[in-house]
Amino acid sequence: MPALNFTVNGKPVSVEVKPNEFLAEVLRYKLGLTGTKIGCNEAECGSCTVIVDGQPVVSCIYPALKAQGAQIETIEGVAAQAYSPNPKSKIQNQLHPLQENFIKHGAVQCGFCTPGMIMQAKALLDRKQGEPVTDEEIKIALKDTYCRCTGYVSIANAIKSANGQEISLADYLPVTKHGYHVVGEAKPRPDAVAKVTGAAKYADDVVFPDMLFGATLRAGVPHALIKKIDTSKAQALPGVHAVLTHADVPGRKNHGLVTIDWPVLCACGDKVRYVGDAIAIVAADTQEIAQDALNLIEVDYKLLPVVDTPEFAHQPDAPRVHEKGNLLKHIKVARGDVEQGFAEADVVLERTYHTASTDHAFLEPECAIGRLTDEGRYEIYVGSQIAYQDRDQVAASLGVPKEQVRIVGTLIGGGFGGKEDIMGQIHVALLAKATGRPVKILYTRHESLIAHPKRHATTITVKLGAKKNGRLTAAKAELYGDTGAYASLGEKVLTRATTHANGPYDVANAKSDCFAMYTNNVPAGAFRGFGVTQSCFAVEMTMDELAGRLGIDPIELRKLNSLQVGSTTNTGQVLLESVGLDECLDHVVAAMKADEAQRIAAQRTAAQRTPVPGIAAQHTAEPFIYGQPWKIGHKNYAWGLAVGYKNTGLGGGANDCAGAEIEVYACGAGTAEIRTSSAEIGQGLPGVLAAVVAEELGLPFEQVTVLLSDTDLTPNGGPTTASRQTYVSGNAARHAAMQMREVMSRVAAERLDVSPDSLKFRNGRVEHADDNNGHSRGKSASFAEVVEWMQAEGRSTKLIYEYTAPETRPLGQGGDMHVAFSYAAHAALVEVDTETGEVKVLKVIAAHDIGRAINPLALEGQIEGGIVMGIGNALTEEFPHEQGVPWAQWLARYKMPSIKHMPEIKSFIVEHEISSGPFGAKGVGEISSIPITPAITNAIANAVGVRVRRLPVDQDTLLRAMKNGAKSVD
Amino acid sequence: MPLWNDYHLPLSVDEAVGLLARYDGKARVVAGGTDLILDLRQGHAPPVEALIDVTRIIGLNEIREAADFIVIGAGVTHSQIVESQLLQQKATALVEASYVVGGPQVRNVATLGGNVAHALPAADGTTALNALDAEVEVASFSGRRWIPFTSLFLGPGKSAIDSTREILTALRFKATGENEASAFSRIMRPQGVALPIMNFAAKVRVLDQQIEKVALAVAPVAPTPFRCQQTEAFLTGKPANFESIDGAVAVLLSECKPRTSPHRATGAYRQEVLPVLLRRTLGKAIERVKTGEVMPEIYKVE
CATH class of the missing domain: 3.30.365.10 (Aldehyde oxidase/xanthine dehydrogenase, molybdopterin binding domain)
Structure with missing residues (x-):
């Protein structure tokens, strides 16, 4: 093996490398510098950024030998002196200003992107040499260094502060209640120091002596009968220690969080139901040998017709994905008499919407390590959202008592609902059992994209009826949800979509029906928002349009019908406390008005200097009318607004x-x-x-x-x-x-x-x-x-x-279905280029009723991150399938929002405490990413007169609709 | 199977060519590697015996002026191009195009030479080079030769350069001179594709308020880099203003027939934005000649 001689963090290093190794691999696995993370291995995400001879590069595709003689800086070398991971030591003084400020401003959340982000920011500040850095320069530098948690606002603030352009937390954290000693005060994360120094350990950073590497053979076809699986050639490959198939699963053959329908390994003679189905697993000395072994496994398939949409799945003559049929569940919500309600209405409006499947794109791909302890117990190291269920599921499939399995949670590089299902946990246990050695399975980004459950794609038809005075008389929704090949949490997600499909409104007559359908697409499961993201889009788009029909201000229409203390929800729950929806709306409207007044004043001043015909005249009468657009050159601008709500806790009768x-x-x-x-x-x-x-x-x-x-x-x-x-x-x-x-x-x-x-x-x-x-x-x-x-x-x-938690009632039984709801109002200012259809979100005003702020710094991070994730849901993200085959099989084909999508965010906190919550707190994790999508699409409709009813917004169809005079994109 | 077995960092073109000959078709040239290595990893290119990295070849990472020409070595990165004052002044379109390729970390290693050798007809750098009438230098065992830029493109991803035997060593083009300027613009899709929906580059010479000479490149409208020759002819001799540009739209649309690319754009959308790109790009170039301000639109968020 050739020697790589280079300097790493100021120290000369000589290390033998394979000619085909990459710099990130050498740093992580040969030098133990695991602070450098690998998020995609395709030069897309920026997590692996290190500085080579003063230039930041992505080390995941940088051939190690290319660094011959070079000076390398990694996150481990950024702190001025050796640090101690002990949080009690006085280590803060030794940190680099970027590290200190990332902690102080809450720019560290899951922490997986943090090392790459800091290295990229360091290269920028090193170049500025103390000169002030602009927002624009930060955006340019960080454009391809992705963060999925923060929404980038705190990162930009941290970088500026580190450069001596101090930004005070008080300047941008929303006002929240005080009154306790610690609760309600902004505090840095307890794990932040480890995360900014590269000391934090995620699953792939954990190494055991004698560890083997596992890999999974995926079906690659969406629907087929398995005729033959021949592993003999793979077994014979030197360096391979185990090749396992269905027959090697000693216990329960399927896994699943609610419905146990997902094969641990697909059986010969049985079917594969999606491209990511696992056929065989191998353990080998190296990842390379494991991959080679997979290529030697011969599988014959008889291809079956593909069920590609939930609507098709519901046809009586559709092929069956599962023997029991394609209907996972028909979910029903009913209150009052919806037909009577529509009969009473003066205006009835019905609209159909389509939402896309999307990926969580957490920056840390799935990784699990399994090993047998000396006592013969299984130990699984994994970053999972549900440790105990992992334990129970591993034990069931291994056929051992639960107590024989221990799940050791590592840090998690982002979840967003995407790390709830079993991925490699059972496989590494099986391989550890077969080989007697520790086995690690690390998914490639490609594998992560095709294997784990996505957000449900839905088709939602919303029908609303209202009196002339704006009072809603009836609300009805029909939903088709694509849960893909296996149930995952599909039933629960689509139940939430259905119960929230009449909006946060008190409507005497409401009805929703949802068909949760199996298809041959990648399974769909939990994803921040849990179905409510989809139904909120449909309802809130319809509300704006209904307001137009009624000739009522859309904000007024919402206030006329909004849930209040004393209201009854569509599932029959009477809300007794903690309903801050109207107050959220008031905050957002007031801030929107203030922003508009400022803009118009500035425009008037400018117009007085150089009069532009038409522009100044537009806004002489009323300072703010919701929905009114304005133009600058070939760009149109308008605000849009939406409200939403989201349950806290499992509810529905679950023992929470x-x-x-x-x-x-x-x-x-x-x-x-x-x-x-x-x-x-x-x-x-x-x-x-x-x-x-x-x-x-x-x-x-x-x-x-x-x-x-x-x-x-x-x-x-x-x-x-x-x-x-x-x-x-x-x-x-x-x-x-x-x-x-x-x-x-x-x-x-x-x-x-x-x-x-x-x-x-x-x-x-x-x-x-x-x-x-x-x-x-x-x-x-x-x-x-x-x-x-x-x-x-x-x-x-x-x-x-x-x-x-207080007892809840199952859907259909009335009473309290949930212990609490959080509420939000979001307003978005968009810019639409009328020549190209390009859409930008410039500003977002958000107000959230979360009961009580426990840690305002973390809370604001959840809000900003949720908003930017919602911008992705509206504008950039889509995981399309063609006949069951996903198109976005690499991260290059899946665009999550980058820092250039970060809008100016103004955030308000409403604290209507819930008596059962700790200090009155409710949840915030999901609500922050829910109303933002319809706020954006309503703004687009206000700006250019086209209602986009299909997500994500496609500038291509939007522009053509504008040019053709169409009023909608359906 | 390893994606490659040997990695070489030759210091001269002769050494590199010698290595290619030694591996007898089983080695490939690599520069930044941001395209080739991904292709190897994702199975779009077959594994090779060796990679011959040309970025340490002495002289190949320079941008220099030679007579009327600007010469860019094959090892020059996109970042070097963006930061070059010479190119900012005299090849503004290329700087603008190089600025929008990838992110900063990728631009720090990805080379323009590698991008051209990859032969994607719609690559941003390619469209700019096309408008600049670039030439490329190819080195092989039998020596070095300059060939017209466009002759290198045989089809999407198909290059006339056999990267197992030949090396693209440099690119050259005439610097924009007195009364000349160039510009580049593009339109991207926010959903997942790295390639632009459409890009456009223009180089123009304006004398006495008239368009004396104009070069217009647009992609993708053909399997190889395309020049709007009829539009160029139509505009030559016309007044250098937006009326002339708008008058050229019919000709432009008659000679460019953009097609639908799945997951990227419809032909109909491309037809809508084609005149917009002409107006924005040529308008910007003419403005630059008129004002003498040629600073590229870089260091701004796209």
């Missing part, structure tokens, strides 16, 4: 619970650790849990640590889905901390000889306090002392609390 374990320590000034299996997928859960516990125990935020996602060490927090973790795990952590406080109070009260009720936990101390004004009366102990007393008395310093 979460466990949390708390342990207190006497070390240092005293600390606490909170443990739950809930997942951190970039949303900021550790910060929420630490804040809640710190608040209850009166500890500084930094003295609470969080341990997540380990089925041996953390109680079951349930799935990280449905915007539920702040609520359920937050409640579990809070109650655990409260119980611990009680125990500590009793111990301290005895030692201090005061009543337990008189003790206050604050500033890391337990103090005997005056009941009236809370002043200390002198008797106190440090938190650590109290823990020592507990230990001396032989008391347990840890306890587990099992939280169960």
Whole structure:
């Protein structure tokens, strides 16, 4: 092997490399510098960015030998001095200003893109040499370095601040309530230091001695009968340790989160139902040999006709994807008498919409490692949203008791719902069993794209009826949802789509029917928004059009019908508290008006200087009329608006619970650790849990640590889905901390000889306090002392609390279907180029009712990230199939929003507390990406008079519609 | 199977050509590798015995002026082109085209030579070079020769250069001189395709408010790089203004018949934006001659 001699982070390095190795591989796997991430291996995502001789390059396709003699900088070399991953050390001082500011501004979420992002930003700032950096320059530099979590706003702010152009958090964080010590205060993420220094470990960063590499043979055809699987040549290949097929699955042959219909490995004589179906798995000495082995496996198929759309799947004579038929579920919502409601209406409007399948495009592709411990247990290292269900599913397919399996959660490089289903977890366990060695399966981006469940493509017909005065009399929806080859969470997702398909409105007569259909497309499952993204688009587009028919301002129409405290939803739930929808709408409308007033004033001033005929005259009477466009050159501009709501928690009668374990320590000034299996997928859960516990125990935020996602060490927090973790795990952590406080109070009260009720936990101390004004009366102990007393008395310093959310009712039974809803109003200002049809979102104003802000920094990150993801849903993202074959099989064919799509975002927080939530909090993870899509399409309609009813917006069809005088794109 | 077994970094053209001969058709030339390596990885190109990396060949990563010509070595990256003051002044269209290729990290390694050798008729750099009447230098065991740029393109992805035996060593074209300017524009689709919906490059000489000479390149309208010769002829001698440009639209649409490319654009859409691109690009070039301000539209968000 040739020697590669180069300098890495200032140190000369000589390493033997294969001539066909890439720089990223050498850095990660030969030098152990795993801070450099590989997100796509096709020079698209920028996660692998390193600096070579002063120039940032993508190291994933950079031949290692090309770096011969070069100077390489990686994330590990950015901090000024050696750092310690211990969060308690005074390490902040040693970080690079970019690292410090990424932490401070919340520009770190899942953290997977962070090293590449910082390297790219560093190259920019190095070049600027202290000169001020502009927004434009940041956008240009970061254009092809993708982040899926933040929405880029915090990243741009961090870069400017790192360059000495200080931006204060107070300048842009929305106003939220204060009143507690930690809860409600902006706090950096507990895991941020590890993430900005490259020390953070994701699944592919974990290495075991003697580890083998696994690979999966995919069907490649969407629907076929398997006639033959011959693995003999692959078995014979030197370096191959195992080749497994269906017969080698000792236990349950299928997996699935709700419906157990997805084969672990497809059987000869049985069918494949989508291109990503797994036929065989291999374990070999290297990834290359594993791939070669896959190529030697011979499979004969008899191709079957393809079921390519849910509408076709519903035809009586359609081929059957599953023996039981193509209907996964017919979901029904009904309230009142919808036909009567339409009869009473003065105006009835019916419209059909199409939404696309989309991919989560989390930057970290799926990776799992399986190994057998000395005790014969299975240990699976994986970044998964549902650790306990992973455990149960691995155990079922391996045919062993659940206790024989341990899921060890690694950090997760983005999830968004896409890491809920089983991908490699069972396969690595099977291969570890067969070989007796640790086995890692890392998906390529191509494999990730064709294998894991997507967002449901839907066809939705919405029918609304209203009186002349704007009161809705009836709302009806019919939905077809494409759940693909396997159920995944299709039934649940499409139930949510259906229950939300009449909008956040109180309509006496409502009816929705949804047909969740199997097809031969890539399965569809959970994706941020969980079906509501689709139905909100359909309803809110129709609302604007209905307002036009009625001659009522669309904002007024919404307010006339919006859900309020005391309203009844279409599933029969009476809302008793925490309905901040109108207040959200008020914030957004006021901000839109203010923005418009500013623009018009500026235009008038400009017009006075150089009069432009027509423009100044447009806006003389009324400062703001929703829907009114304006023109500059060949570009049209207009605002659009939409509202939405989204449930917090599983609801629908599910037993929605979460466990949390708390342990207190006497070390240092005293600390606490909170443990739950809930997942951190970039949303900021550790910060929420630490804040809640710190608040209850009166500890500084930094003295609470969080341990997540380990089925041996953390109680079951349930799935990280449905915007539920702040609520359920937050409640579990809070109650655990409260119980611990009680125990500590009793111990301290005895030692201090005061009543337990008189003790206050604050500033890391337990103090005997005056009941009236809370002043200390002198008797106190440090938190650590109290823990020592507990230990001396032989008391347990840890306890587990099992939280169960209030009971909900299944759909169709009336009553409370959900414990809470979050609400939002979004307004978007778009620019449409009337010569080319190109659409840009320039500004977004958003208001969210999330109950109570626990950590405003993380909250704002969820909001900005959700909005930009919604812009992708509206304008850039689509995962089309042709006869069951996905087109976007590489990331180059799947465009998520880049920093150039980042609009100016103005965010408002509405805090209508829900009494059952921790400190009143509800979920925010999903609602932030829901109303943005129809806000954009309504704005387009306002700007150019074309209603785009098919997602994503296609400039090609939009322009032709404009030129042909068409009023819609259907 | 490895995508390649040997990786060579020759320091001279002779050494590189010698290596190609030694591997006897089983080696391929690589520069930045951002196209070829992806093709190898995704199975669009068969594995090879060796890659011959030409980016360390002395002299090949230079941009220089030679007589009337500007010569760009095959190892010159898109970033070098964008940052070259010489090219910003005298080949504005090429700078604008190079700026929109890939992202910054890709432009730091991807070379214009490699892009041309890849022979995609609609590549942005290709369209700019087409309007600049570029030539390419090819080196093989039998020596070096200059050939017209367009003769290199045999069809989409099919190059007259046999990259297992020959090396594209340089590109050259005449610098825009007195009363001349060039410009480039394109329209992208926001959904997943890397290739533009349509791009357009113009080079124009304006004398006494009249279009004395004009070169117009547009893609994709043909399997190889296309020059709008009828439109060029129509515009020659016309006043250098938007009336003339608008008057040329009928000719342009009669000689360019863009087709539908699945997942990229319909022919009908391309027909709609073709006149827009003519107006924007030629208008920009004429404006540059008139004002003498030739600064390219770079360092802005697309």
